Amino acid sequence: MHVAIIGGASTIGSTVAYTLAGLAPTVDVSLVDINEGAAWAHAKDVSHASYHFSNAPGETVSGDDIGTVQSATPDDLADLDPDLIVFNAAAPQPEDATDRGARDAELDRNLSIVEDVAEDLRPLDPTPLLVVTNPIDRLVYQFYSLLEWPRRCFLGYSLSETARVADALGSELGVHPNDVYCPMMGEHGEHVVPILSRARVGGDAVATDDLDRDEIREYVLDIPFDIAKERGVDETSRWVTSAGVTRVIRSVMAGSTAGGDDPRGRLGEPFCLSTPLDGEYGFEDLALSVPVDLDEGGVDEIHEWDLAAEEADELAVAADAVRTDLERIGAKGYDS
Incomplete structure (x- = not known):
């Protein structure tokens, strides 16, 4: 299975890649981000971590079965051919966004990112898309509106x-x-x-x-x-x-x-x-x-x-x- 994480150089995106390396080590992961250097650095670091996961005591996965972790840019999405896409790209949060009202402002900040990413995804065949970016329910439906893939492809993390x-x-x-x-x-x-x-x-x-x-x-x-x-x-x-x-x-x-x-x-x-x-x-x-x-x-x-x-x-x-x-x-x- 190949998972592409859009916003892969972010805190959540890189942590998902690390968690997959430990719990689902056969999965191939692409960290997709406009920050090419940071995505490459996280991908390389997680690849190194997978060495220890695969050689830990107990049940292990051999090198022939271990998944790869690589970096990519949004322009590469059409060629990646992922089996599942995780959307985690988001506008930066203000430093004072530490109360429950903070989610209300995220819709307007993140709408343009959704529109840009939908254009990058349009050449792909319908693919399950898991939205992690807030406000999740609104963005799930907006992706559905823009891509017009079967609705079963659209998931929002909760x-x-x-x-x-x-x-x-x-x-x-x-x-x-x-x-x-x-x-x-x-x-x-x-x-x-x-x-x-x-x-x-x-x-x-x-x-x-x-x-x-x-x-x-x-x-x-x-x-x-x-x-x-x-x-x-x-x-x-x-x-x-x-x-x-x-x-x-x-x-x-x-x-x-x-x-x-x-x-x-x-x-x-x-x-x-x-x-x-x-x-x-x-x-x-x-x-x-x-x-x-x-x-x-x-x-x-x-x-x-x-x-x-x-x-x-x-x-x-x-x-x-x-x-x-x-x-x-x-x-x-x-x-x-």
Whole structure:
């Protein structure tokens, strides 16, 4: 499998490449960036790191099977022929972008980058595209509008929230967060929707009626900005994001391999990614995080769950927020 990371010299892009080298060492990675020198330097450094991963104690991968890590520029995209594209390019963040309102300004800053990258991608055959740049749901739909590839190709990363809500629930329930599953639907932002009705611990349903729903959501929304305040906006939540992005990539790989690992992972439950909707949950002409199964072409299936009334109402609020921004930028389906 060949993964092209657009914005590969960035903090997140380079960390994703490093994480793939350790957890999915057979994957070929291209770090695509307008900063050719930085992309080359990260690619070479990660290549050197792969030496230690492949020669570590335990199960290893031989040199004949190890993936390559290389640098490239956006002009090279048509020749790379990737199996999956990670879009992580973004305008620089202001130094004071350490509160939850910071995401609101990112749409206008990053729209022109999306338009330029869409032109670079147009010569490619339809390819799964995983958007990591904020605001994710809006940019997923904008790529869909511009490229007009099948909607199953478009994915928006939102698994960091799944890890954060597991941390909050694990603390409340007195269990290890790694055993907690609670899907997070809706918007990657203020209108995230914790699906507490489907919360599980070790695969078993748990009672969540006594939990403070608003408090849990506030923790999920606040913690990335608490991290940014301590480490700086350039660092962001690089570790959880790179691990989550790698999980998506490995799930695509597993879903495309007959008899391979379960693409859903150890907990055996779907996870939620943003993708364009066409009637699912009563919404269309926008992208929201919904439960999906993946295969080599991107979204294989969207699950339509029966949600609690409160969850369905919150999902509608998230849809309205995304729709308002898409109307403002004149995305497909909202042209005036």
